[in-house]
Amino acid sequence: MPKAQFYRIGIFCCISYKYLILSIVSDLSPEETGKVVAIVTIEFIAMQNHYPAAEFLLVDRDPKLSEFLAAYLSKRGHPCNASPEADKALDWLGQNRCEVVVVDLKSQNGTASSLIASVRAIDSRLPIVVFTEKGCNEAQVRAAMRAGASGYVSKNLPTEQLYCVLARVLATARYNARRMRLQRELLGAA
Numbered sequence: 222m223p224k225a226q227f228y229r230i231g232i233f234c235c236i237s238y239k240y241l242i243l244s245i246v247s248d249l250s251p252e253e254t255g256k257v258v259a260i261v262t263i264e265f266i267a268m269q270n271h272y273p274a275a276e277f278l279l280v281d282r283d284p285k286l287s288e289f290l291a292a293y294l295s296k297r298g299h300p301c302n303a304s305p306e307a308d309k310a311l312d313w314l315g316q317n318r319c320e321v322v323v324v325d326l327k328s329q330n331g332t333a334s335s336l337i338a339s340v341r342a343i344d345s346r347l348p349i350v351v352f353t354e355k356g357c358n359e360a361q362v363r364a365a366m367r368a369g370a371s372g373y374v375s376k377n378l379p380t381e382q383l384y385c386v387l388a389r390v391l392a393t394a395r396y397n398a399r400r401m402r403l404q405r406e407l408l409g410a411a
Contacts, residue, residue, distance in 0.1 A: 275300045275301050275302040275317065275318075275320075276294075276300055276391055277291075277294055277299060277300075277301045277319060277320070277322075277323060277387065278301070278302050278303075278310060278313065278314060278319040278321070278322045279291055279301055279302070279303040279304070279323045280306075280307060280322065280323065281324075281325040281352060282305055282327065283305070283325070286376070287304070287305060290303070290383075291303040293384070294387070297384065297388075299387075299391070302317070307335075310322075310336070311336070311339050311343070314340065314343055315343060319347070320347075320348070320398075321347070321348045321349075321350060321390050322340055322347055322348070322349045322350070323349075323351075323387070324337060324340075324349060324350070324352065324370070325352045326351050326353045326354070326357055326361055326362065326365060327354070327357075327361075332361065332364070333351060333361070333365050333368075333370075334361075334367075334368040337349055337351075337365055337368040337369050337370050338368045338369060340369070341368070341369040345369075346398075346401075347394075348371040348372075348393070348394045349369060349370045349371050350370070350371060350372055350373065350386075350387065350390055351365045351370045351372070351373040351374075352373070352374065352375075352376045353373050353374070353375050353376065354376055371390070372390070374386045374387075
């Protein structure tokens with residue numbers, strides 16, 4: 222009786238900006254290695270439709286702050302789209318997807334509530350974080366929360382703390398999306 226053969230396969234994947242870097246270290250024959258790469262590549266192509274165009278959509282009246290935060294988040298591996306104007310951000314969101322929207326409390330039109338309501342009309346489950354400033358009006362914050370904001374955070378936090386808050390919101394959004402997808406799959410299978 223022939224002995225069972227065990228193959229050691231190490232697959233290292235890095236997904237960045239919709240590109241797959243794949244390295245396989247194995248004791249497999251070239252034909253078998255090719256099959257593994259083909260399966261992983263097919264799975265990756267199928268998964269690309271689930272990844273958004275950006276993880277964060279930043280809407281802030283201060284273009285310098287938006288550009289800085291977008292560059293910072295992008296360097297940390299989170300693609301962003303930044304817009305100083307609410308109308309352009311809504312147009313972009315109508316054609317693309319993102320996982321978290323960050324809105325300046327004092328938008329160009331004077332209030333973030335209408336922008337939040339418009340984002341909610343496009344996607345009711347999309348997390349929306351409101352940026353506040355030191356000395357902000359509490360009534361505006363409450364109005365933004367009533368309009369559908371998921372939470373708020375001060376712009377005055379150190380960059381690293383701000384990143385931690387946004388990364389936590391992103392992780393929670395991904396967890397909730399995965400939980401909803403699994404629930405749909407389970408209900409569909411029943």
